[in-house]
Amino acid sequence: MNFLNQFIERDQLIKEWIYDAAKTIKTSFNVELDIQQKSNRNDLVTNMDKAIEKLFIEKIQQYFPGERILGEEGFGDDVQNLDGVVWIIDPIDGTLNFIKQQSDFAIMVAIYENGKGQMGYIYDVMQDKLYSAQKGSGAYCNQTLIPVVDDKPLKEGLVAISSALMSKEEGLARIVGRASSGVRLIGSAGIETAHVVSGRLIGYLAASLAPWDIAAGKVIAEEVGLVYTKLNGDSIDLLKKNASLVAAPLAHKEIISLLSAENKV
Ligand code: IPD
Ligand code: CA
């Protein structure tokens, strides 16, 4: 597959699908949602998460038959390796925010080829901000090129952490909170990563992100010079859950050495 020849066509289609999906999500605000519990009472799925995933799968199968799809809600393929082209989809990232706040949720789509991120999209639906990147071409927020990150020390930036990390590892949150300008919690890995990409945050740490929480953000983050790894500095494994850290290079180093000094990773 020569992605270079297909970037523009794929980019146009993916953006169309994302904007259509967002319209469908917004219409659901006036209708009662069907909400089900997955692994625990804070791990929820709605009929909208399922409908949006199906919408993407239908389109991908129509335009790119034969390409495999890893989707959070399980309507795609049983992906056990990253050979060839694999689409990675999180139909609604921040489902709890979607249900409880009707804001701070995102649609995320990524394409990987033989394990390498080629295209990534995070759409902050209620802010109408589409973060996108194609490998080697920089990252954009809507039509505006996002500058490469300002590599400031940790003490000069705000850090977001996931709610799961906060409840499992208060000590870790405290360490990072003291060493930075402060800690923030938003509740959408996609939107938190987008804030790191745009320089509003210096880093984002999470206890246990699934491949679909990471895939799109990693492509976009790396295009602006951010470092995206496991919390102990190892490479992300996109077939498993990862304790993860995305941050500007200096802050990334500082967080990892702080956590290892305190035996937190
Ligand atoms: C969740 C959100 C949340 C993160 C969780 C994710 P979902 O995604 O991104 O911020 O802390 O680990 O699972 O379930 O709303 O798509
Ligand atoms: Ca998610």
Ligand code: CA
């Ligand atoms: Ca989701």
